[in-house]
Amino acid sequence: MAKRRKVGNLLALAVLSTVAQRPMHPYEVMSLLRARDKDADMEIKLGSLYTVMRNLARHGFVEVAGTTREGARPERTVYRITEAGRAEMVDWVRELVSTPQPEPRRFRAGLSVLAAVGPEEGAALLRQRLELLERECGARRESLARDVLAVPRLFLVEDEYELAAHEAEAAWVRSLLDELTSGTFPGLAEWRRWKATGEMSPELAELAERGHEE
Amino acid sequence: MAKRRKVGNLLALAVLSTVAQRPMHPYEVMSLLRARDKDADMEIKLGSLYTVMRNLARHGFVEVAGTTREGARPERTVYRITEAGRAEMVDWVRELVSTPQPEPRRFRAGLSVLAAVGPEEGAALLRQRLELLERECGARRESLARDVLAVPRLFLVEDEYELAAHEAEAAWVRSLLDELTSGTFPGLAEWRRWKATGEMSPELAELAERGHEE
DNA sequence: AGGCGAGTACTTGCAGACGAGTATACGGGG
DNA sequence: CCCCGTATACTCGTCTGCAAGTACTCGCCT
Secondary structure, three states: OOOOOOOOOHHHHHHHHOOOOOEOOOHHHHHHHHOOHHHHHOOOHHHHHHHHHHHHHOOOEEEEEEEEEOOOOOOOEEEEHHHHHHHHHHHHHHHHHHOOOOOOOHHHHHHHHHOOHHHHHHHHHHHHHHHHHHHHHHHHOOOOOHHHHHHHHOHHHHHHHHHHHHHHHHHHHHHHHHHHHHHOOOOOHHHHHHHHOOOOOOOHHHHHOOOOOO | OOOOOOOOOOOHHHHHHHOOOOEEEEHHOOOOOHHHHHHOOOOOOOHHHHHHHHHHHHHOOEEEEEOOOOOOOOOOEEEEEHHHHHHHHHHHHHHHHHHHOHHHHHHHHHHHHHOOHHHHHHHHHHHHHHHHHHHHHHHHHHHHHHHHOOHHHHOOOOHHHHHHHHHHHHHHHHHHHHHHHHHHOHHHHHHHHHHHHOOOOOOOHHHHOOOOOO
């Protein structure tokens, strides 16, 4: 697991999940990402976005759908997601959600496209994560208990912090999981239907379009 | 604040704090970092370490202390930290500890060299962080409350996660701060003395040497 | 005595990230 | 009506990170 992705940049995941809506040109992707303040945490650099899009194309995850030009504006290259691209996206989400990584941003990125898998699978992935997380917390707790006998706490604060962060994450995952399995998470039925039929309710579709801050 | 560092890689901070002990060649730095399993979270690549060391030298944060050669082994270049290097390190720690960043690893890295500032300043930095953190949590909580009226929760899980993570961090910082200000944090006197005189107790020095897992 | 696995120490080459630059359109204030 | 700021849309060049490679040594097994 954690196999090396052809395009490893997390920005690529955001891009994939955005062009999944409909064919777009890179700049448009950026605007959409900005609109749903995705760019706040995921520092988005325009230069990188063009590189990433080209790389995605190189590996067959997206393909050129054509080029358009309005007036004397620069030519825009419109990209479309491929089947391989969709598969990559889903597979990536699976990994990001199910497997804890030292880099917490990866989890965040995974969560932000959680909708790409169904609620049942989502719950399963979270369950797996929780288990790994608990195992890791246990190990860290033990090693910390051992170290504290030999090393002043001053040199262990970072480990204490890390442990606290992991425990907090575990608690959060547990509570989300509860909502998912008990069925109290709102919108479960819609989510499932959307997954099955590929159809979104009109309001939902509109939301996706304008990206919830108008 | 958050000014652009001449050498931005976090690995550079670890390197600085290691050569601060005594002059070393890059490979030795690596071994020490490995010994204190710093490398677990901070993925250390040898190649990067050499690059980083060269960059630190280029900007005057370290300087070549000489080269040695044992038998037919490759030549080793020994580096020594400069005054500018020490200043950069302390300044960097200040920033990392006091200012919350989207990337949590930065805080961890800052904590791991917290000893470079005194306990009083450490507490002040943490206090500042806590304040900023609380402000940010408030803002996030509000914007989440607003969004939840318009957007299905499915598309807000990442924001909920982020908020939870920040709140957990705030709680942890608060508890550390309490220990620091109430004086219940163990080893405070030693820490202060070390800061003032630059002297470590012998056991401490030895610990730093072998890096607490023998 | 020979071979191989693990450790030491460093270099190179290339892919990827991104700051800075380019060029045009459009609306509004002076 | 002209200039400026801002938005659209993309490119280029540089700098950096790092996987892979190099080269030698030591000790163990056989």
